[in-house]
Amino acid sequence: MTQSSWEVPLANATETQELGAKMAKMLPPNTVILLGGELGAGKTTYVQGLGKGLGITTPIVSPTFTLINEYLEGEIPLYHLDLYRLETPSAIEQLFPETYWEGKEVKPGITAIEWSERLPYFPKHYVQVELLKTETSRQAQIKWHLSIAPPK
Ligand SMILES: Nc1ncnc2c1ncn2[C@@H]1O[C@H](COP(=O)(O)OP(=O)(O)OP(=O)(O)O)[C@@H](O)[C@H]1O
Numbered sequence: 036m037t038q039s040s041w042e043v044p045l046a047n048a049t050e051t052q053e054l055g056a057k058m059a060k061m062l063p064p065n066t067v068i069l070l071g072g073e074l075g076a077g078k079t080t081y082v083q084g085l086g087k088g089l090g091i092t093t094p095i096v097s098p099t100f101t102l103i104n105e106y107l108e109g110e111i112p113l114y115h116l117d118l119y120r121l122e123t124p125s126a127i128e129q130l131f132p133e134t135y136w137e138g139k140e141v142k143p144g145i146t147a148i149e150w151s152e153r154l155p156y157f158p159k160h161y162v163q164v165e166l167l168k169t170e171t172s173r174q175a176q177i178k179w180h181l182s183i184a185p186p187k
């Protein structure tokens with residue numbers, strides 16, 4: 036079920052980073068953040084904010100070519116995946132993205148995935164952060180997806 040959804044206006048890149056930093060401080064280990072939004076919408080900027088919130092000082096750069104960047108120096112690990120260059124579901128399967136969100140073979144952390152709409156399968160629970168851009172404004176739309184039955 037999609038539990039709730041809300042919109043956050045993002046006046047500039049600093050605000051995009053601040054949203055990431057705030058969320059990183061509240062989210063527990065094993066959280067998956069599926070990022071959506073067109074080219075240049077601010078996905079990597081948001082992940083840089085996650086890094087700040089976790090106390091990571093290594094500069095966070097887009098893993099467009101490396102596909103996965105792991106940052107282990109913060110409060111909890113940050114795993115940053117970018118699926119932009121992977122055009123087929125099988126190419127993504129070969130990356131075993133579930134390794135990160137299961138957190139069994141790796142230390143549990145926050146996994147942030149750019150171009151997550153390309154995933155052939157999804158984690159059970161995740162936070163969806165859509166970065167939306169018009170000519171005059173930008174905003175984030177945040178939705179929590181929790182696969183639990185609603186209380187009766
Ligand atoms: N809220 C905002 N307002 C204005 N500019 C922003 C905002 N958020 C990010 N930016 C700027 O937009 C540009 C693109 O950001 P970024 O690289 O994070 O996008 P992206 O979604 O990761 O792009 P890609 O699809 O190529 O991976 C950067 O110059 C960044 O500083």
Ligand SMILES: [Mg+2]
Pocket residue numbers: 078079080097149
């Ligand atoms: Mg990016």
